[in-house]
Amino acid sequence: MHIFGIDKRTRTIKLATAAAVTATALTAGGVAISANPAxxxxxxxxxxxxxxxxxxxxxxxxxxxxxxxxxxxxxxxxxxxxxxxxxxxxxxxxxxxxxxxxxxxxxxxxxxxxxxxxxxxxxxxxxxGTYRTTRCGNNGNKVLLVFDDASPSMRGYRNLVATAKANNIGIAVAPNGNAVRAGRADPAYARANGMLVVDHTYDHKDLTRLSSSQIQWEITQPYVRSNYVRPPYGAYNARVSSVLARNGKYNCMWNLDPRDWDGKSAWSAANYIVRNASAGSTVVVHLNHMGATASTLPYIKKGLANRGLTMCAPWSGPTREHMPPTYC
Structure with missing residues (x-):
């Protein structure tokens, strides 16, 4: 800062004032902000x-x-x-x-x-990357499995995540908030292992049948804490999309469904994925169905590799509550 044409006393006062302003900070909501008198x-x-x-x-x-x-x-x-x-x-x-x-x-x-x-x-x-609803953070040419709903037990949930990590497979887990509260899912454990965590709402209700305030409540409970949300049953409309956007949430859908919930065995669903996945497939599977048989993961990885396809890899470090539009 250069000051010309003023006496020494005035210059000293102005410099002192500038220094005081620079040193001053406003704190609001835990955020330090430099003060600016202009x-x-x-x-x-x-x-x-x-x-x-x-x-x-x-x-x-x-x-x-x-x-x-x-x-x-x-x-x-x-x-x-x-x-x-x-x-x-x-x-x-x-x-x-x-x-x-x-x-x-x-x-x-x-x-x-x-x-x-x-x-x-x-x-x-x-x-x-640009977020695409049916890809759920899978913006490359890989295959991403997204496991939603709730595991029968915490042991099964952790085994699924650990098996994915051990085989260098990046998956997404989308538990319900009530399952986290009941001790059957642990978002922090998945994040620590480099997996994508998605909020599947608290009560697993059809969001299209709820009011805007009820939707807001379902997607903001402090259990999963993610800016990725998978609407239960894949049910959403313009109003649901508006509430998600207003809260800074990505809508996490899919483009391949092996219907593991529909009376199929875990291995039948795994074979469906191996046969039908393509580069960029985001697959909907369930923690309480195929997810309960973690050994399907290396099987799927090998089967896809035989077709020239690659599964997503986990992040080398922990993932976060607020994720970018690209996971893999």
Whole structure:
């Protein structure tokens, strides 16, 4: 900072004031935010504005570009307190930092060129990808098995996860919240082993038959804690989708169903997967059906390999509650 044409006393006062402002921080919701005595900038842009032409945004900015930022965050599965209200408040700072952390960017809560580019899908760095509902985080050419509902026991649940890990297979587990509460599923154990954890709601009710507030309750209970949600029975409509989006949740569906729940043996379902899966298949199976026979996993992996197909691999480190749009 250069100051000319003022006396020494005035310069000392201004420098001291600047230092005090720089050192001051506001804390809201556990987020430390640098104070800025200047009036918040008013920004303007549209959804079609290229990332390279979007302004740097930070705490206290307002306007249509902030609204666009908040909408982008929500579309990436990041919850924004207050929604897309056009005001860069503490909730948006938290959301930006969470997005930067998930996408492995520099975490500072400021939306610069790299963060903007990642939000609009033009950046090559970070764990990226466009979310596709029927793929549930499987954005490559691999095969992903998603086990939902509830295991008969914690022992069976842990055995499934451990078997997947031992065979370098990445799976998704989607337990109901009431199963976690009852001690028949452990999301933390799956995450520690690099698996994707999906919330299958608390009570396994048909969400299309519930009110918006009831849907909200089902997907926000503190047991599974995931920004991926699998609606029970695969039942969803525009209203369900709206509630999911408002809460920063990805809808985790599938594109291959061996119907392991329909009186089939675990091995019959496994053979169906081996015969019918293709690159990019996301398979719906169940913790209380095929998932109760963990030895089907290496069998499926070998069978798919014989057809030139690869299963997803677990993350090398723990997965998180708030996941990016790509698991594998």
């Amino acid at each position: 009036k918040a900038a008013v920004r303007s842009c549209s959804a079609g504005t290229p990332a390279t032409q979007r302004p740097v945004l930070e705490y206290r900015d307002v306007g249509s570009c902030v609204t666009e930022l908040q909408r982008r965050l929500i579309s990436h599965g990041i919850s924004v307190t207050g929604g897309a209200d056009g005001s860069f408040g503490p909730g948006t700072v938290t959301a930006v930092k969470r997005f930067q952390q998930v996408r492995r960017l520099h975490v500072d809560g400021i939306v610069g060129q790299v963060t903007w580019s990642t939000l609009v899908g033009t950046a090559s760095s970070g764990a990226g």
